Amino acid sequence: MPVTHLTSRFIAPECDGDILAVNDLYFSYPDGHAALNGVSLKLCEGDKVALVGPNGAGKSTLMLHLNGILTGRGDVEIAGKRLTRDNLPLIRSMVGLVFQNPDDQLFSPTVFEDVAFGPLHMGLPEAEVRSRVDAALEAVRMNSYRDRLSHHLSVGEKKRIAIATVLSMQPRLLVLDEPSAGLDPRARRTLINLLRDLPITMLVSTHDMKLVQELFPRTVVMDEGCVVADSLTSEILGNESFLNAHGLEKP
Amino acid sequence: MPVTHLTSRFIAPECDGDILAVNDLYFSYPDGHAALNGVSLKLCEGDKVALVGPNGAGKSTLMLHLNGILTGRGDVEIAGKRLTRDNLPLIRSMVGLVFQNPDDQLFSPTVFEDVAFGPLHMGLPEAEVRSRVDAALEAVRMNSYRDRLSHHLSVGEKKRIAIATVLSMQPRLLVLDEPSAGLDPRARRTLINLLRDLPITMLVSTHDMKLVQELFPRTVVMDEGCVVADSLTSEILGNESFLNAHGLEKP
Amino acid sequence: MLYSPAPLHIPDGFLSLIVSIICWVITALTLGAAISRTNKSLGERQIPLMGVMAAFIFAAQMINFPVAGGTSGHLLGGALAAIVLGPWAGMLVMTAVIAVQALLFQDGGLLVMGANILNMGLVTAAIGYGLYRSVSSGTKTARLGVAGVAAWLSVMAGALLTSLQLWLSGTSQLGIVIPAMLGVHALIGVGEALITVFALAFIMQTRPDLLGEGSESAKAGRGWIYAGGLISLLVVLLSPFASADPDGLERVAINMGFIDTGRSAPYEIIPDYTLPFLGETALSTILAGVAGIVVVGILIVLVGRGMKAKS
Amino acid sequence: MHFDAFDRYHDHDSFIHRLDPRVKAVVTVVFIVSNALLPDGAWFAFGFAWLFLLFCNLFSKLGYTYTLKRSIIALPFALIAITVLFSIPGNPISTFRFLMWDFTITDAGLLRFISILIRSWLSVQMAILLVAVTRFPDLVHAFEHLRVPAILTTIIAFLYRYLFVLTDEVFRLLRARESRSAAAPGSRSGGGVMWRAKIAGNMAGQLFLRSYERSDRIYNAMLARGYAGHLYTLNPHEMKSADYYATAFAIAVIFLMQVIGRF
């Protein structure tokens, strides 16, 4: 399927990229598959941006670059710091990455231990760790769950705990990979309200066009490893032929 | 949350239950959790029915009863035969159950072996097994995949093979648990077309209300182990307060 | 690195034919017992369970944790598999893992697979389960503590057996291979022990039913306590002796004919085996083989007794 | 993530690919046994065995050097054999001092060391070739035909299928841990060794539970399709005349190898 390129209507909103600046990023997997073909993207403090595109577009691959789990050719800057091997741990404390499947995110027996992992790894003193865990659980409204076993929680609850595990690191940028997948309508609604209320810059990949419409003023569309549109959500959702060309649908 | 009961508007369509008749089914898990509290349900030849409800409503539990993987108190009749320990193999050949995660359903190394598993275990002769595998793969348009290894397939492809694994048993009733979860819009569209074209009675559990609207004339709503509505889809989707009361949303 | 070979997987070519064959015989006998036990005692649900558990052990071997200076601890899994699945099922699961590692990744050879299964699958499972079983009705702390010791010992036993096989094959010098292998594996064993203990603690916390009364793990007989204890005792006695006085061990081995066994060049074996006038070498070869088989036979009988006594 | 990287099969349409998997498995094992039987220093036979390997490589359309390139995997183990250089009595070749010991390499020791390496290297290459030209499920079928107990081959077939699912799961877990392995400016990050070991143990426990529960779901899926304790397969493998000829040829070559090695 050919990549339809931007009409001039789709132009990225003004932004000096003070939180995130990705510049001409290329990446191929070891098997030779080119997953990113020159991606550039900027996010400002307070932005809430949706990242959409068909399966295999490279969304998850891009997200894995934002805190250095993968490193391709090109620049990634977080809050003005270039991501290098040396400042990796520091960058990771600024970028909170939440994976699609909360089961991948939660590896400790209890909720408390999981949320405390990040702060503990950062070497923070115990009192600080505790207060951060409390604050993070408070933010996702799961304070009463701190001593529960994560194994026995419902998907929606796990999802919120997964978000808390990165909030406890007090990141400046929250990166969420398909947060609403597998949730029932009620849990999905709770999640939408939670994301709306969190006062953090966020980049969210999703297939849920209704979520995009409700929550994000700005949308980035990827296909075949390129950003093919970066514009106001209303504009992108209004252009049906463009959506179809990239395997998307109107909500 | 209190269970909202049916207004008199919600009445099951006329049906003599000639394919599936569930009568006052109760079931508790070994840990004591009562998952089904008196479920009754009838399906006629050719019906395509959606089963919706919030997480934990008991949808999957009900589906596991339909071919005797779980057995609770109450009656299950398939095509007029009461499900008992003795006719279990017969019932299992009539009810094709597809689980949510295709990785649980595809346990053989190759696609062919997986699709042949059902017919082989029904004790059919080799020629018959082969022709059924061909027909089933044809039905999901995956004939060219017969010698592929299951783990090389994409989620959408796995989903279709999973459906083929039960089609090869030529079931009279197809029971699908959340078939569209995790698919991107394009793969989802392919699946919808496939389900529309299959000339088999089916009961499909899903959280995807848009799928319900597009595909199923009749919808059954479950909550807390009971059927709380069984009616025309348009009627159910039209009653917003009822939907909200059961954690559902309009598409 | 997707997959890093562990130092216990012996490749083909490093063991002499006769040592490989003796190990295969011991392994095949034990596996035969395991298969008939498993077929008898377990329901049909066990097939998918053991298959997925084998994949679990394989995948869990990739979980590591940084120790210091670029080294990391990781899991071999023999003890853990036996503790959670019971000894016979644990052995079968480990056998499948080792076979797939050899077949698919050439991590460990085919002719020497008998030895590899013996070292990493059978002995580890016997020690792991046997010691754990002796406290399986004890407190949580006791169970975890013993599981840790058992996991550590199981790795040491694997290393000791590997060294002895290499030495008997004339591939390594005893005075070097024993301290080297045991030294390295004393550390690797600590990683094994820690992961095993914490993994068990996790399971006890989230699904205590899988390890409690009536679980698969509690079903096997008390004979395992003797078998596991006996092998552990051998390891505990032999390791320091072999490390401190390899020459002593060599003298013992020469006196008992073991050395000639392993090292007799393979092309001598075939004619000697087939000719009616058995030479001294060939006789000792056979005797050594028989001795090995008898030892294993006794162990199997002991275990079988224990199982019967229980049921 | 896709860890198809685990799959070592190379899809070509060659004479060797088409051979019955039993033939390939048996010839591989016989070849490896033959290597073990060759005496130390049987250079001609080693060379002949290598030619046989090249020939198989060529006929599999993998290219001359396919197995050669992958065969270094067993190399690290050679360290363990290094001690034979000094331990076998013979004429000294060279002596060197390391720390406080003198080491003398003897000719007999050198001969044995090199022979061990060559044997291992040849055997590994044959095993590499086997999985490159045989799909793993076919190999498992071959073992069924060769009377490996069904319970073992079934476990192996399941292991192979779920290897990919569970290793993906592990990699995602490792990735999640890595992405939260952060540091704050001015404090020592990483935690203590015990804590890190505990996290790894938790991950193993987590993986265990998920695998365990998955096996339950698989069992249900099997029940739903008529499983009642016995597994049946439709096994299309039949020995054709080409298979018999190929076996006879390979065994003859290996026999010749032994003859060359002895004289």
Ligand SMILES: Nc1ncnc2c1ncn2[C@@H]1O[C@H](COP(=O)(O)OP(=O)(O)OP(=O)(O)O)[C@@H](O)[C@H]1O
């Ligand atoms: N570990 C890997 N090795 C090789 N190729 C990979 C790997 N992971 C992903 N890919 C490929 O890279 C491309 C981009 O994958 P990616 O996961 O980033 O897509 P995505 O946009 O997140 O898709 P989805 O919506 O399905 O999550 C795909 O073609 C995928 O098949």
Ligand SMILES: Nc1ncnc2c1ncn2[C@@H]1O[C@H](COP(=O)(O)OP(=O)(O)OP(=O)(O)O)[C@@H](O)[C@H]1O
């Ligand atoms: N194996 C089990 N043991 C104990 N309780 C269980 C078990 N499986 C499910 N339950 C409980 O039974 C209830 C019904 O579960 P079920 O899986 O049928 O719900 P569902 O309607 O399919 O939900 P979902 O939409 O999340 O799939 C839930 O409360 C669940 O927690």
Ligand SMILES: [Mg+2]
């Ligand atoms: Mg993705």
Ligand SMILES: [Mg+2]
């Ligand atoms: Mg369900």
